[in-house]
Each structure stands twice: as structure tokens, then as C-alpha cells.
Amino acid sequence: MKKIRICGVGSVLLGDDAVGPYTARWMAANYEFGENVEVEDLGTPGLDLIAYMTGIDVLILIDSVENREPAGTVTVYDKAAITRQRPAVRLDPHAPCITESIFVAELAGDGPEDVLLIGVTGEQMEVGAPLSDSVRKAIPRTVATVLEHVVRNGGSFRRREIPLDSHIWWEEAASSVGV
């Protein structure tokens, strides 16, 4: 059975960049997954993403992206598309480094067989702002896309009859998105 890890990444303090953590928390509160599936809000791990790359078969990342699509567009990038972004000279360990983390994990012979990035095109990254309406509306589609890839990789899930609290603590009025 493949081990699947779903990670929401992004800064919860910067508007639409919170879409990864938001979606991961919402999914964990509203679904029960099979034993081989984990869901985590990783924040902005930078190079520390390497620690979450190992010991699994499939990594599904949820993140905000900039790709000239209208805000709220959900795009799936596979490993080849992700690694097209070349790492460059790095001054600090914090710049986003999905590509670099994949390479390092592969080098150790312990990387995931597959990495998928479920990207949501952001609209604004303002400090302290909530998700924009376009991104908030895209969450059901984002969740559906993640679940589709969980199933494709042999994972299972079940909607919780009584959802848990999502703990979207950075948005005081955490609203239901109604998937």
C-alpha cells in the first residue's frame, strides 16, 4: 500500500498564501483517511521540507501559485513540471525550495516516487488579510482535486459525520466552505 502525505504549505499571515494550510486543516477536520494517508499543515518550511519528503511514496502539496491564470484557478503540477524550476544560488534557507527538497531526498535514495503540487492561483498576499473570495471559492475544487489523487494512488477517505473544528485560528470567522 502506498504511503501518501498531503501537506498544505504557505504563510497563514499573508492573505492567499494561506490556502495550503487552510485546505489541509479543513480536510483533516472534515475527512477521515485510511491509515496510509497523512494530512499536515507545514507552513513555510523552506529547506526543512526535506524532513517531510522521506518515508513516503506520494507527496501531495497544496500551495498558492503565480501562473498568469485567473485567481482561484486550480492547476496540478507533476514532478517533471515542478523540477523544471531549477534551484539557484541560495543565500538563506527560507526561499521556497520544493524542487531542491525533491533533489536532496532523491539523492538520499529516500524520496517519494511521485510529487504532485495542487496549485491555487492567488490574488493578494497582504499581511493579515483573509483569503480572497476567488481563492475561498476555489477550496472545494482544491479539495476534490486532492481527493482524486489520493484515490488514484490507492488511498481511501470518508467524510466525517460530525466534522471536527478546523482550527483556522488566524481567521477568526472561519466560515464553512460547503464541499
Added chain:
Amino acid sequence: MAKRITIDPISRIEGHLRIDVEVENGAVSNSWASCTMWRGIENILKGRDPREAWLFTQRFCGVCTTVHAIASVRSVEDALKLEIPLNAQYIRNLILINHGLHDHIVHFYHLSALDYVDILKIPAADPKKTAALAESLTSWPGNSWKTFQAAQDKVKTVAASGQLGIFTNGYWGHPAMKLSPEVNLLAFAHYVQALEYQRKSVQAVAILGSKSPHIQNLTVGGVSNAINLDSLATLNMDRLFMLKKLMDEVKPFVDQVYLPDVCAIAAMYADWFNYGSGVTNYLAAPDLPTDSKNTKFDLVGGYIMDGNLSTVHRFDGFRDKVFVDGVTEETKHAWYKGEEPLQPWKGETDPDYGDWNAEGKYSWVKAPRFQGRPMQVGPLAQILVGYASGDPLTRAHTDKALDLISTIAGHKVGVAQLQSTMGRHVARAIRASMLAELGAKHWQLLVDNIATGDVAIHNSPDFPAGEIEGVGVHEAPRGLLSHWTVIKGGKIDNYQAVVPSTWNGSPRDAKGQHGPYEASLLHNPIADSVRPLEAIRTIHSFDPCMACACHTFDPEGKPVATVKVL
């Protein structure tokens, strides 16, 4: 004529640290360090409940999560004069120790080692000679010639595929690369092994913090780890022993791999003890308190001025009056309003953005000063303050490392030489070996305290109606971190975080005094201005960490940093 080089992460949102240097006759003659991203995150804390501030501050930075959480709860506890139970103190210390070990291991192997290790020389190495060399250094069981051969095969495979992957932008074949093929292979094999050990430290943090990277077990007044040695749902003997096992595995890696590797590379690049001293005023916080009142510490804090170890002054506690009265921040060369140096409780965060101007404002980082002087913070500051004030633990670990470096180099390397680019790496490795030893100590302190029947984990905070001020201090992996909180009627009225990279990455101040990054670059050699490896070595030695808040992935593949020569 001087040639200007800009090393600039150019991406739209994630740009953080930019370095500009002027090079004249093969050496740096002038320098600027800039942070290219506006933060102002502190402003969103105003009006919030001080008990939840740590959840927000933990998201300031994705790599330094834990440290901002700790500094935040400490600042509120300081304002309330609230003691925390011994168990809470030890549990927090164990989290900080394991977080620090993770950070230092990743910094050396995965951020910095490839500044000194030339990957493309590895195929020429002899794995058996590499194993013999490794054996001469330590008894680490992971140093068999087969391990080295496997590591070499990995590099050969990557090289043969033509897809250098992570190594695409390394400065391979640079004239400043000096290691033999065997030493390159040794370091690379440990780079791969380090991945496993840094993960163990992350797991150790998660056992106590419920999760990693964002711990969930803090509260103002203590921790939320219910202790019941017989209950499955709480911090019990099983979990404590899982934690011990992980720490027992990481310690030998630090003592027998990380520290000896740093000493060997330092000895083989001994010329890097001559560059990068920069600002030689040092500031460190005391940390790892061993009592509820924060009066006894296992890590020494204090300051040293002008590189003179005999000037050392020790701090008594987190809120030492000399420290609190000495700190100001100013904005003459930073994109903020206001000119006067302000004490952090009075601090303002009002942006005033303009073009990058070498003579005027050029950074989003304010210029913190202590007694009006720029200060270097980080493991080097902590080690020098501990050494100068005669702390036995610091002395033992430092002398051991200096002896090993001297033996390999074939000449004496003393504590004074640590004030350099290479010294910062050595000091960090020394700090890691101290942390590994202290981890075992604090685990035992926790277990012994629980054995007395004490299961207290939390003292309730009680907010007065008036105004109170607190400072939360932590000696983080990158150095002294302080969170300054003003609370009015139970709500946050002002919040300022003076972070290690603000001290080290500071721009000039009103008197024109350089910050530590800037000063450390002066007189660095630059052999090839298109590939300024030497400047990168010096900057990396600080473990830089700029505002790292945003994480948007750019699928169009812009490089993270470029080098531009004007």
C-alpha cells in the same frame, strides 16, 4: 575602479536577502546587506489576546517556528512576572535543544558544506582511502568504504545523467575549492547521512510539541503536556523513552560526524580564519533555565566589545537591566519612518518605501544597536561569551574542537581565531555538541522531577487592568532573539520582535556603522566576480534568515537568486 556585484534573490514575492559588494583589486571594498521584503507582521498582533500571540509569531518564519513561539510566551510571562513549573521549563528546553540540533545540522550540511566541497571532484576519490581518513578522525560506524563507494556511485550517476539537479548552480571547479577528492567524498557521504539525523531531531520536537514544524504544546504559564506516566494519552514513560532514543542517536552523529567534519574542513581551509570577522561586538542571551524563576541557566549570556574577551559582561537573567536599557532600533537607512533610535517597547513599524539607495535607505531591516554599537549574534557570540566568562561546559567543548583543528592543520588555532567566517561554523558545531550533551541532562532532570511526584505543567496567567511591559528572550539557533510586548487591559498594545538576522543583517546606522554581514564582507577576497563564492561563504557562515514569510511557488522557473555584475 571598483566593480559592483549584486547577489539578489529576484523572485517577486519571496525575495529576502540581497547583498551588494564593491570589489577592488580582488577584494571587497564596500558592502550593503538589504532585506527586500516588507514584513510589518508585528502590526497584526495589536489588539489581540497575549495568550494567543505565540500562535501568530510561530508563523513569522517557517524555519524558525519554535523560537518565535518560545520568545512570545516568555515575553508575556515576563510582563506578568509569572513563574512556570519546572516540568514546563524542562519540556521547553528539550524542544529548544532538539530544534537547535536540527537547525545546526541542516545549516552546515545542506546550506553551507557545498561552499567548500566540490561535488565534481568526487568521482576521482578512492573510497578505501576515504575510509582510512575517516577512521583517523573518529570511530563512527557509518564510515565504511562501502558507504563511501555508494555515495560516490550516486554522484557518478547524477553526473552521467547530465542532470545535475540540486548541483546545477554550485560553484564547481572554482579556484577557491581546495579539498582532496577523498575529503570531498567524505563530506558528501555525511551530507546524505545528515538527512536522516536532522529528521530524528524533528521527530524529537514532535514528541513533545505534539507536532512539528508548529508545536502546539505551549501556553502562557507553562506547557499543555499532561503528565501521567501510566496513561496512553499523555506524556508517559513510552514517549519519554522514544524521545531519549532519538536524542541518543543524534548525539553520536554530532560528536563523531558533524563536529569532526567541521574541524577538518576548517583546518583545510585555515585561511578562512583570517576573513570575515566584521563586527566584533558580541551579544548572547542566557538560556536553558534550570529553575522556575529563570535565575539559573545552562547557556551563558552576556556581551563582549571590540573582540576583547576580557571585556565580557554576563547577564543575570532574561530581563537583565543592562540588556533591556541597552537595546534600540533605528531607521536612518531602512525603509521606515522616524529617525530617532527607539527602545523596542516604544518601537514603530511604519513603512516609508523608496528606491534602493546606497547612500540613503536600502533595506527593510531596521538597525538594532546595543549601547549604540552594532552587535554580532549567533553561536559564535554565545561561545565567546561562555568561554570568556569561564563557563566550564563551553570551555571543554571549545578546547576539544580547537585541539582537533590544530592537530589536523599542523599549527595552533586558538579561540581568538574563531572571530572569522570559519569561526562561525566551528562555533555552531561546538554549540551543537553542547546542546547534545545538555539534551541528555535535561531529559534526566525532567524524568527525575516527575519521579518526585511533581506533575505540574502550568500556572494560570492573570492580566491586570493597567499597562505592563515584558521582554521574551531566547538564544535561538541564529542568536539572540527578543520579543517586546506592551499589554494594556489584557490586550496587546505594541509588539516588536528583534530577531537575530536583524542584528546580523542590519544596515548602516545614523553614524554610518556597518551591520555584521556588511562588515564581515569587507576585505574578503573575490577571485571571480561572476562567481562570488567567497562572499557567499561569509554570508552563509551567519546562517542568514530574512523575512521568510511567503512561500508561493513559481512554476515558470525563475531562479531563486542571481548574480549581477555592474
